[in-house]
Amino acid sequence: MEAESVNPSRDAILARLREALEGSSPRPRQDEPGAWPTPDPVAEFAEKAAEYRARVWRGCQADAPARLAEVIGAGRAAVAPGLDTHLIPPGAEVRSRIRPVEAETYAAAVTGCRLAIAETGTIVLDHGPDQGTRSLTLLPDHHICLVRTDQIVAGVAEAVAALKGAGLQTWISGPSATSDIELIRVEGVHGPRRLDILILEPDA
């Protein structure tokens, strides 16, 4: 591997690092992921997501289409292709990406997620078919995310374990924000300024 290297910088850096480490030996490490104790992950997720000023709604699958239509309102919406068809409101367009020239075309994007985390109120996208490519949830000013209760995990450690192998991920905790001006949290710099989370209970 190094014999065929034709990169002097690479060789030099590796040699310097090896020299720096001479005489010290690695200590094998055993690491147990930390658990997040929570009596009710769904309630905790809902509460924490709301504290970051996401608008959170909780209801059954059957009521979801009506709620979706309500939060979308009059604007033009793009819906990720992999979503259950019964969830797609009439008039919405199925799109997996939004091109820069279309940046102002869609008011909202509707997607699912890979999982959600109670510990931090976070939703995680792995950009599977029900979530679209990254531009879909970035350019419209309003992101509406559907979360099934069985997708909510207690802690960050469980989420990380479940996400192993997902090469592309976006972790979202509340709408875009900055505290750069006198540390006052201001919503909405570049990402979507509105985040709606619809938590879907299984049908009874």
Place this chain on the structure above:
Amino acid sequence: MSGGGITPSDRFEKAVKLTLADGQMRANLRHATTTIRRKRQRAQDEVPDWQELRDRAARMKDDAHARLPELLIQLEERVQDAGGRVHWARDAAEAREIVAAIAAGYGLNRVVKVKSMTTDEIELNDFLASRGIAAVETDLAELICQLAGDRPSHILVPAIHRNRREIQELFRRTLGADLPTDNPAELAEAARLHLRRTFLAAEMAVSGANFAVAETGTVAVVESEGNGRMCLTLPRVLATVMGVEKVFPLWSDVELMLRLLPRSSTAERMNPYTSFWTGVRPGDGPQEFHLILLDNGRSRVLADPSTRETLRCIRCSACLNVCPVYERAGGHAYGSVYPGPIGAILTPQLLGMEHGEANSLPGASSLCGACLEVCPVKIDIPRILVELRAKAGVKPAESAGLKAAAWAMASPRRFEAAIRWARRGRGLAPLLPGPLSGWLQGRDLPEMPARSFREEWRRSR
């Protein structure tokens, strides 16, 4: 000028005289650090296994550094397998050349940038400008610094030294924004409009990385505003500059970072956005990805086992916000993109302890120990400061001072007694090592806080 590199042009005790004179900056800084300190403590108290997390993270980073060559090779393989390219840069000059060559290869004269201390460290923006390539900063604070011609003064809130009235004035003047008030939401909106056009037209982005995972080749950027997502998603070319010390061995180690970093830095349970990517994903985001692995003195830091743990730093800035010296001196006094307690130990080690200006930095501390208490990766900054002071070569007269420091450090109570003593106007200098006594002469003693941070700390628990 933004992106000022790591080489101080003055010794700390000299530079600090200038920054102490800026009353507005000190007032802004005090407000900011006090606010973050209070919030950070709350964020930490919410996590039952916080102390275990710190221990685990320290062990993880030590493990990574002990196996750095092998992990970097593994990272390189994984990134290449996923369609990315990996470059190695011995120093700042090499890293700058690599980035410029990538941009020039596409004939580009403009790149968008996500805030990155590493690209500031290598003074990338000025270099690109000299090659006719404009580097547009896209973080609100970095934009403020870039428009104002300032250097960032804080790792996390680089414009912490500017208040809203100053920013309103600046945006009116430079962006031509119509801003009737200095309401932060309106200021942010003006920046949003200005930058959105830039993002949509961008062909290449330059970023730093918070970490990369050797096991999977996955790279991460942790951010708040969404400009990171814009830069990582819209352009067709992405170049990421990362210090070699930031590699993690295992994917599961991501837990540690995402639980410790947001609470330590912005005092949030989680930052608004974290992006992970692995090489190139066809049809989504940049179709060309370059990862530039930077040494620039890190192998030098690694070479001393007694101070190597400096490389654990995850740039959370918690140590800045609790540091009484930083609060008064401000970031600029450190003369480096790495200010505060971490800067006082990292900058001189990166440059080498023989560096005549940088080796004054370990003197910029009262050794109160607050930085170690908050550090999420448990870097023993006070101990390293003392070691570095010794290495900087103290004159015989000053070694008595070093002994006194060790004596004071051995007992926090003793040290507090020394501080209280000083506050009564007796002066701290006789009790403290040489470089610090020099620093104390550069400032007015009446500026001692009414209560020391360690005292505050104990009271608030």
